[in-house]
Amino acid sequence: MKIAVFVNHVPDTEAKVKAGADGRSIDPAGVNFMLNPYDEFAVEEALRTRQALGGEVVVVSLGGDANKETLRKALAMGADKAVLLKDASARDSFGVASALADFAKEYGAEIIFGGKQSIDYEGAQVGGMVAELLGWPSVSVVVKMEIKDGTVIAEREIEGGHEIVHATLPAVVLAQKGLNEPRYPSLKGIMDAKRKPIEEKTPAPVEARVQVTALRNPPAKPPGKIVGTDASAAAELVRLLHEEAKVI
Amino acid sequence: MKILAFAEQRNGQFKKTAFETVAAAASLGGEVTALVIGGTAAAIAPQLGGYGAANVIAAEDPAVELYSATAYAKIIAETAEAAGADVVLLPASAMGKDVAPRVAVKLQAGLAADCTALTAAGGVLTASRPVYGGKGVVDVVVTTPRKVFTLRPNVFTAGAPSGAAASVERRAVSLQPSDLSSAVKEVKQSGGKKDVSEADVVVSGGRGLKGPEHFAMLEELAGLLGGAVGASRAVVDSGWRPHDEQVGQTGKTVSPSLYIAVGISGAVQHLAGMSSSKYIVAVNKDKDAPIFSVADYGIAGDAFEVLPAVTAEVKKLLGK
Numbered sequence A: 001m002k003i004a005v006f007v008n009h010v011p012d013t014e015a016k017v018k019a020g021a022d023g024r025s026i027d028p029a030g031v032n033f034m035l036n037p038y039d040e041f042a043v044e045e046a047l048r049t050r051q052a053l054g055g056e057v058v059v060v061s062l063g064g065d066a067n068k069e070t071l072r073k074a075l076a077m078g079a080d081k082a083v084l085l086k087d088a089s090a091r092d093s094f095g096v097a098s099a100l101a102d103f104a105k106e107y108g109a110e111i112i113f114g115g116k117q118s119i120d121y122e123g124a125q126v127g128g129m130v131a132e133l134l135g136w137p138s139v140s141v142v143v144k145m146e147i148k149d150g151t152v153i154a155e156r157e158i159e160g161g162h163e164i165v166h167a168t169l170p171a172v173v174l175a176q177k178g179l180n181e182p183r184y185p186s187l188k189g190i191m192d193a194k195r196k197p198i199e200e201k202t203p204a205p206v207e208a209r210v211q212v213t214a215l216r217n218p219p220a221k222p223p224g225k226i227v228g229t230d231a232s233a234a235a236e237l238v239r240l241l242h243e244e245a246k247v248i
Numbered sequence B: 001m002k003i004l005a006f007a008e009q010r011n012g013q014f015k016k017t018a019f020e021t022v023a024a025a026a027s028l029g030g031e032v033t034a035l036v037i038g039g040t041a042a043a044i045a046p047q048l049g050g051y052g053a054a055n056v057i058a059a060e061d062p063a064v065e066l067y068s069a070t071a072y073a074k075i076i077a078e079t080a081e082a083a084g085a086d087v088v089l090l091p092a093s094a095m096g097k098d099v100a101p102r103v104a105v106k107l108q109a110g111l112a113a114d115c116t117a118l119t120a121a122g123g124v125l126t127a128s129r130p131v132y133g134g135k136g137v138v139d140v141v142v143t144t145p146r147k148v149f150t151l152r153p154n155v156f157t158a159g160a161p162s163g164a165a166a167s168v169e170r171r172a173v174s175l176q177p178s179d180l181s182s183a184v185k186e187v188k189q190s191g192g193k194k195d196v197s198e199a200d201v202v203v204s205g206g207r208g209l210k211g212p213e214h215f216a217m218l219e220e221l222a223g224l225l226g227g228a229v230g231a232s233r234a235v236v237d238s239g240w241r242p243h244d245e246q247v248g249q250t251g252k253t254v255s256p257s258l259y260i261a262v263g264i265s266g267a268v269q270h271l272a273g274m275s276s277s278k279y280i281v282a283v284n285k286d287k288d289a290p291i292f293s294v295a296d297y298g299i300a301g302d303a304f305e306v307l308p309a310v311t312a313e314v315k316k317l318l319g320k
Helices: A037-053 A067-077 A093-107 A126-134 A187-195 A231-244 B016-027 B041-051 B069-083 B094-106 B212-224 B233-237 B268-274 B303-318
Strands: A002-006 A009-011 A033-035 A056-063 A081-086 A111-115 A138-148 A151-158 A161-168 A171-175 A198-201 A210-216 A225-228 B002-006 B031-038 B055-060 B087-091 B110-115 B117-121 B124-131 B136-142 B147-151 B167-172 B182-189 B201-205 B228-231 B258-262 B279-283 B297-299
Touching: A002 A037, A002 A093, A002 A126, A009 A067, A033 A037, A033 A067, A037 A056, A037 A067, A037 A111, A037 A138, A037 A171, A056 A067, A056 A093, A067 A081, A067 A187, A067 A198, A081 A093, A093 A126, A093 B094, A093 B110, A111 A126, A126 A138, A126 A171, A126 B069, A126 B094, A138 A161, A138 B069, A138 B094, A151 A171, A151 B094, A161 A171, A210 B110, A225 A231, A231 B279, A231 B297, A231 B303, B002 B016, B002 B069, B016 B031, B016 B041, B016 B087, B016 B147, B031 B041, B031 B069, B041 B055, B041 B167, B055 B069, B069 B087, B069 B094, B069 B182, B087 B094, B094 B110, B094 B147, B110 B124, B110 B136, B124 B147, B136 B147, B201 B212, B212 B228, B212 B258, B212 B303, B228 B233, B258 B268, B279 B303
Parallel strands: A002 A056, A002 A111, A056 A081, A081 A198, A111 A171, A138 A171, A225 B297, B002 B031, B002 B087, B031 B055, B055 B167, B087 B147, B110 B147, B201 B228, B201 B258, B258 B279, B279 B297
Antiparallel strands: A009 A033, A138 A151, A151 A161, A161 B182, A210 B136, B117 B124, B124 B136
16 A cells, blocks of 8 residues: 655644744744654654555655654654655645645555644644545544554544544545554664655645735733732632622 | 535534534625534524525535534535635534545635634724734635635634524525534533533633543532633643643633632643633633633632632522
């Protein structure tokens, strides 16, 4: 089976967010980047799928040279091949999805894994767009899955429960935490990953459909009121919630 | 401006986000058509008139009683085409987030997802949406002729319904088997408890509670306030609480009216999931815990003493 995994290179969760000179995107100075956490579950599920059904796992990322670090991490976990769709411009979700869908077609992917969303823009758009562009079914926010007779049987999280979804292959599966426990790369994996080539491709240009006009920090909250330091403050707290905030 | 608002229903009942989505559409000004999809959509469709929908289209078919990403996307996009909609609004719920990217591609439209504000000024719609775990906010303009937006639940308020009526049109659904290539076969409810992402009050616990048995205190308070119990990542990873209660990155994003964090220090990953709550209360022994930096009210004390006292006061207030 030809298995593709889309991985994203994102600022780590501790990163300070400040707009750069353009006022629209993050200033990367002093920011550490990493493999998008949800994509780790996707890589792990791809490796398990390969183990169960055979085939190969190719990891794909769109971005600049910096994304190679994230591709190498996925290689170190055990992916067979890595492809960088080289475009350092800030594409919108559709632009990213178009490039990934083109790649999946050219590669002949039979299943695509990705994370449920990236932790930078948090749009949760790309996976569904790729599926639609390919005319494939998709399942998002997946916490459990198996492949049976050409169908992905997946459990996805919804408000107050789970949905059991059947999606016929080829399909796009978008991972949520809980799907699996991602493996740590072994020392041998890390050494091997250094030697594996990363293929570079230039994706076709796509006209943007969404424009970010400003990135700002949310207004700082005025310091909260410390009502007290023990149980005697409970009455005052409840009074404030009732009379001032009017939420009880 | 013509707007199509997708009104989500499950089990023949509208989700709260259905009213929020229709009301948000009405607040933009213009002609609002609402769409309900389901086995018995027409029965509930008239309710949407009170929130500002002039017309409601009920796409009824047993095949779409349960959600299907592929079939719902087709119906929503076809309805938008037929209604000549310039704008399509959906909730950023599990369903809306799943279907919206497909709808956008079908309509060759740009999509701004999980918006917390949407304003129309001088013919331009500008959306604001949180990014980087709530540490940033971006203003976004969709540049395609048709535009799709998903709205974060609990942020756009629906208000009380007016007595206005909507005209309801029942529309037959014509689907090929391939349109159902992704389909929900079964829904497993988690024991009827309220979901953190839908509750108006969330009482969350962290490591400071010292063990799963102490969550009973939170359940009692949440029950009194008609809310849900949430959990930090640490306690979910320790197996004290199920993952569907986790608030924060790798969990759920919530925007309740009241969020009470008990024994939660407030790591950035947690703040990412709850900082857009309207009022935040923190109860934590450590007065320097980062949770106090986002809290509106705090008690820097021992949760085991403070929480029962708060619960007792709430009981008094509610006359229980």
